[in-house]
Amino acid sequence: MLNISYHPDFMFHKTGKAHPERKERLESVLDVFDSKNVWDTTNEIGAYNVDNEILELIHSSGYIEKIENFCKKGGGSLGPDTDVGSFSFKAAKRAVGAGIKLSEKAIREQKDGFGLVRPPGHHAKIGEAMGFCLFNNLAICAETALETQQRVAIVDFDVHHGNGHQDVFFDRKDVLYLSIHQHPHFPNTGRMNMTGKGSGDGYNINMPLGAGKGDVDYEYVFETLFLPILEQYSPDLVLVSAGYDAHELDNFSGMCLSNEAFESMAKEISGLEVPTVCLLEGGYNTEVLPDSILATLRGFGVMVDYDIEVDRVEQEISEETKQKVNEIKKKLTRWF
Ligand SMILES: [Zn+2]
Numbered sequence: 101m102l103n104i105s106y107h108p109d110f111m112f113h114k115t116g117k118a119h120p121e122r123k124e125r126l127e128s129v130l131d132v133f134d135s136k137n138v139w140d141t142t143n144e145i146g147a148y149n150v151d152n153e154i155l156e157l158i159h160s161s162g163y164i165e166k167i168e169n170f171c172k173k174g175g176g177s178l179g180p181d182t183d184v185g186s187f188s189f190k191a192a193k194r195a196v197g198a199g200i201k202l203s204e205k206a207i208r209e210q211k212d213g214f215g216l217v218r219p220p221g222h223h224a225k226i227g228e229a230m231g232f233c234l235f236n237n238l239a240i241c242a243e244t245a246l247e248t249q250q251r252v253a254i255v256d257f258d259v260h261h262g263n264g265h266q267d268v269f270f271d272r273k274d275v276l277y278l279s280i281h282q283h284p285h286f287p288n289t290g291r292m293n294m295t296g297k298g299s300g301d302g303y304n305i306n307m308p309l310g311a312g313k314g315d316v317d318y319e320y321v322f323e324t325l326f327l328p329i330l331e332q333y334s335p336d337l338v339l340v341s342a343g344y345d346a347h348e349l350d351n352f353s354g355m356c357l358s359n360e361a362f363e364s365m366a367k368e369i370s371g372l373e374v375p376t377v378c379l380l381e382g383g384y385n386t387e388v389l390p391d392s393i394l395a396t397l398r399g400f401g402v403m404v405d406y407d408i409e410v411d412r413v414e415q416e417i418s419e420e421t422k423q424k425v426n427e428i429k430k431k432l433t434r435w436f
Pocket residue numbers: 258259260343345381382383
């Protein structure tokens with residue numbers, strides 16, 4: 101049975117009514133989980149409350165103190181897009197704790213998991229909040245897992261590039277990072293030539309695609325590039341930055357995915373038969389987000405139906421996608 105991690109603390113990360121990363125995102129998901137009886141076919145496990153030392157696996161102590169004190173004083177804006185309230189530090193730590201609890205269970209019990217968390221994490225840098233993210237939830241999970249495991253892979257299908265993941269693991273090969281994202285687009289990182297450095301060269305794999313791509317492009321990238329690399333890398337744990345802002349009805353991107361693409365990607369990852377933990381990143385259309393998550397759960401074997409929302413027209417894989425996959429494959433032949 102798939103583990104689901106959720107904690108009420110996530111609702112108390114207050115960003116303001118007009119902010120797109122708001123508690124209504126998770127409320128819409130919980131409503132649909134209730135109405136479709138998802139809790140009956142999954143295992144809800146809660147989330148750890150982690151100490152600051154756990155955050156220090158990735159973040160500088162000065163940065164952690166800064167966020168803690170800023171929130172204690174009532175919060176405000178940490179930058180152009182990242183707002184926090186007085187409870188946000190605790191909520192952000194709980195999001196990390198959700199990922200760690202799911203990862204532990206995935207490793208020990210060979211059970212995959214999904215974390216309904218906020219704030220998200222993949223833009224958070226070692227010493228900087230960014231893109232609605234305070235702490236890099238999955239990077240901390242990866243570090244924690246590496247205390248007992250050899251290799252961790254992070255797969256990131258959020259429409260934005262996970263610049264935080266790339267920064268943290270750019271010179272390391274014990275964490276493989278694979279990202280498919282819209283480019284050019286926020287945060288304007290994630291070019292194909294950024295393959296890592298030093299012993300990490302070859303282990304940071306970016307697939308930046310222009311706007312307008314659909315399910316068939318994502319499926320092509322997964323089947324011909326990501327999965328063969330993941331099979332060869334043979335990770336002990338797969339972590340998924342599960343963002344749903346590439347959905348056609350999500351205003352945060354020009355990508356055109358339907359929920360079927362999320363099921364298909366989840367199915368491919370699940371087929372690797374490696375313990376896997378997905379944590380929620382983006383996805384801002386609350387009408388669509390719950391079903392996008394249900395589609396992912398279905399890909400991991402949970403018997404639940406979801407609305408497709410988008411009528412799929414006959415699609416063709418774009419030439420750009422084919423060319424970029426060929427190009428990156430050539431560049432990676434030394435490693436994969
Ligand atoms: Zn995003």
